[in-house]
Amino acid sequence: MNLLNLDNPVFEVYAIAAALMVLKVMLQGWMTVYRMLKIGSGWASPEDLRKGPINKHPSPEQLDSNEYVERSRRLHRNDLENIPAFLAAGLLFVVIDPILWVAQVLMYGFVLARTAHFIAYATQQSHELRATFYSVGSLIVIYMAFHVMWSVMF
Template identity: 70%
Template sequence: MTELDLNTPAFTAYAIAASLMVLKVMGQGGMTVYRMLKSNSGLASPEDLRPGLINRAPDPAQLEINDYVDRSRRMHRNDLENIPAFWIAGLLFVATDPGLLLAQFLLYGFVLARAAHFWAYVTQQSHETRATFYTIGSLIVIYMAFHALWKLLS
């Protein structure tokens, strides 16, 4: 095991990738809100129909599913189902002191896979295209988890 600090190149790569994924998760939530405001629809809860500064003329139709908003909500949910596992597996992985090239390949590969998944979702590519990028990211996380477990048990 290695000490985790920003002077360790593999940990630096992890910190960069993890930070980018934090920004992705938070940005996706912002994108959903932007789409709700832009379309004046796709609200999620009945209490969202209370009059306020942003929604001055609430309408029950605002609670109906709007694909423009819901697509962003689905992307956000997918991020929340996948990125936390990356944060944990990635941290355990870099704690095993992997080679720098392997660490960079896997950590940045995950970031690229999630970016490609975002692109595929936002441009309405086929399920097979999205699934390909999802699978690449998932395999990276699974490898990092098995790598850490192997090092811990050996």
Template identity: 70%
Template sequence: MQEIGFENPIFVTYAVASALMVLKVMGQGWMTVYRMLRSNSGLASPEDLRAGPINKKPDPSQLEANDYVDRSRRMHRNDLENIPAFWIAGLLFVLTNPPLILAQFLMYGFVTARAAHFVAYATRQTHEVRATCYTIGSLIVIYMALHALIALLT
């Protein structure tokens, strides 16, 4: 079993990629909040219509769908459906002690695929473009999980 620590360059690769993905997930949440505040719309729950320091004059129309806000919300949901699997598969992959170049290729490849997915979604590219970015990231995670499973079973 490979040691987990910052003296292990494979783990450092994982840590950098994972930290970038933490920032992506959290940043997308904040982007959704920013868009709700900027547009004064796209609120998600009826209780959001209670008056408060930020929403001083709530209006039921604030609960109506707003693509500007919902697009960010969909990107966030997509991140939450994909990035946690990377965190788990990536850590298991590190434990197999793969070649460093392979770990860097896969982990930074996943980060790049997620960044490309974000750009494709934010710029309203076709589903095929987004699906291509998703597929690349998904195949990377699947490979890492299978790699770890095979290493465990052999």
């Protein structure tokens, strides 16, 4: 049986979880742009100060760091540090043909952990709460990677 198609329910779970996480990464970038445009600050590069249809009144202050924008940038960076590892480990996990309910718990658990991390970060909750959600997602990816290695080696 070819495991990498939608006839495989584990691949279907992966496809849904992966699509949600790809959307999360991409939409977080758009959120950062929205925040920069909304407040006219937190722009990233000197060339952003060129006059154009979007930036009709450039000023050097637009390059000043802004916490509203930086919070979104940090969320995006955190996604870029975590979600690609899930995408790789999750695909490898599909290939070892795990039990469906295990794949569902792990993959949907990762999606929920990243969603909870986003909410905690966006609403400025404590580091401990945010770190808890990060840790859950991280441990899921680590488990999947070890499970794949164990399955291949033994």
